Amino acid sequence: MRPSRVKNDTRIPKTHHAVWPTVVAVLFAGAAAAFLSLAAVRSRSEASAPAGSPHGSVCSAGFGPTIANRESPAGPAPPGMVWIPGGEFSMGCEDPRGCVAGGHDPMPDARPIHRVYVDGFWMDATEVTNEQFERFIQATGYVTVAQRKPSPEEFPTVPSEQLVPGSLVFTPTQGPVSLDNPCPWWRFQPGADWRHPEGPGRDIRNREKYPVVHIAYPDAVAFAAWAGKRLPTEAEWEFAARGGLAGRVYAWGNDLHPDGRFMANTFQGRFPYRDSGDDGFAGIAPVARFHPNAYGLHDVAGNVWEWVSDWYRPDYYARLAETGRIARNPQGPDDSWDPAEPFVKKRVQRGGSFLCTDEYCTRYMVGTRGKGEVNTASNHVGFRCAASATSTAVPNQVARGF
Numbered sequence: 001m002r003p004s005r006v007k008n009d010t011r012i013p014k015t016h017h018a019v020w021p022t023v024v025a026v027l028f029a030g031a032a033a034a035f036l037s038l039a040a041v042r043s044r045s046e047a048s049a050p051a052g053s054p055h056g057s058v059c060s061a062g063f064g065p066t067i068a069n070r071e072s073p074a075g076p077a078p079p080g081m082v083w084i085p086g087g088e089f090s091m092g093c094e095d096p097r098g099c100v101a102g103g104h105d106p107m108p109d110a111r112p113i114h115r116v117y118v119d120g121f122w123m124d125a126t127e128v129t130n131e132q133f134e135r136f137i138q139a140t141g142y143v144t145v146a147q148r149k150p151s152p153e154e155f156p157t158v159p160s161e162q163l164v165p166g167s168l169v170f171t172p173t174q175g176p177v178s179l180d181n182p183c184p185w186w187r188f189q190p191g192a193d194w195r196h197p198e199g200p201g202r203d204i205r206n207r208e209k210y211p212v213v214h215i216a217y218p219d220a221v222a223f224a225a226w227a228g229k230r231l232p233t234e235a236e237w238e239f240a241a242r243g244g245l246a247g248r249v250y251a252w253g254n255d256l257h258p259d260g261r262f263m264a265n266t267f268q269g270r271f272p273y274r275d276s277g278d279d280g281f282a283g284i285a286p287v288a289r290f291h292p293n294a295y296g297l298h299d300v301a302g303n304v305w306e307w308v309s310d311w312y313r314p315d316y317y318a319r320l321a322e323t324g325r326i327a328r329n330p331q332g333p334d335d336s337w338d339p340a341e342p343f344v345k346k347r348v349q350r351g352g353s354f355l356c357t358d359e360y361c362t363r364y365m366v367g368t369r370g371k372g373e374v375n376t377a378s379n380h381v382g383f384r385c386a387a388s389a390t391s392t393a394v395p396n397q398v399a400r401g402f
């Protein structure tokens with residue numbers, strides 16, 4: 001596993017630095033559980049359940065209507081972006097256990113369901129692609145976190161030969177394994193990065209329209225700044241993903257397979273050893289191969305996880321609800337705290353990935369939440385950008401060839 005450069009994120013308290021060398025040493029010693037848990041926590045969930053049937057009303061019990069703003073945007077849509085009108089909606093996820101395909105994870109961090117208002121904004125219609133990220137790299141020379149060699153100063157207890165660039169790569173197992181431990185299907189791959197998603201030996205040629213992966217949070221922020229955009233807040237992301245619907249389990253409604261159609265790139269078959277690709281894609285898919293939601297957003301469920309700007313805390317929704325007021329343009333908590341890994345600084349990720357399956361992960365359900373250590377990348381984590389209605393996104397994007 002790779003170390004994380006907490007030093008690069010000035011928002012992380014100094015106390016965090018003392019923790020990582022120990023974590024890294026454990027990882028390099030072959031016990032990958034600590035890092036893998038980052039992926040596992042956000043992916044773990046869910047037992048099998050019949051697909052294609054409507055969910056029971058219990059899954060929407062706590063939701064009020066979505067009241068979208070009626071104002072039109074001031075100008076034309078920036079290239080590749082769609083207008084999200086904003087407005088008031090109910091945010092979160094009821095306990096999905098007992099619902100069709102709801103699995104066994106109660107998803108407590110997505111409650112209570114609470115009312116939120118967000119202003120209108122622009123949002124990328126798709127996840128950022130390899131070719132878009134390439135333009136950023138060519139223009140700036142930016143080096144992603146996964147491409148950087150960890151320094152001995154950062155990790156003094158780790159042998160120098162083990163301080164190598166790389167990232168986490170999903171690797172199918174040979175057969176059935178316990179789903180309680182994600183280590184068998186994740187490996188730290190030296191040399192894996194956005195340009196080499198599986199590691200050295202294969203690049204992204206002919207994959208220009210695939211979402212860029214192996215993106216750590218600072219990488220996403222750097223790209224967004226260059227593009228004249230920003231990352232969406234978690235509230236913006238969920239408002240957008242719901243597409244004007246209220247209390248639905250999925251971004252498109254309550255039926256997992258409406259009219260028998262697959263609506264997202266997730267995992268069929270037997271996890272983690274046989275991805276049957278019934279939805280048309282075994283593994284990652286190019287962007288925009290599935291129907292968009294009502295706002296024109298593709299792949300807000302499945303394909304790759306998407307970073308949003310909020311710090312992760314499981315109690316954030318409760319904090320907002322305790323105020324008794326509608327949360328207006330919430331920006332997330334002021335700090336990160338995950339009781340499962342209290343010293344690891346995490347941002348929220350949303351939308352699930354091509355590894356979500358009713359055997360293991362149903363966090364592609366629109367109200368559910370994911371999380372990731374800010375400097376940890378993998379081959380199922382990417383992002384998309386947002387832009388405020390008054391931002392400079394239009395001229396910046398034109399200048400950058402979008």
Ligand SMILES: [Ca+2]
Nearest residue numbers: 265266279281
């Ligand atoms: Ca698939």
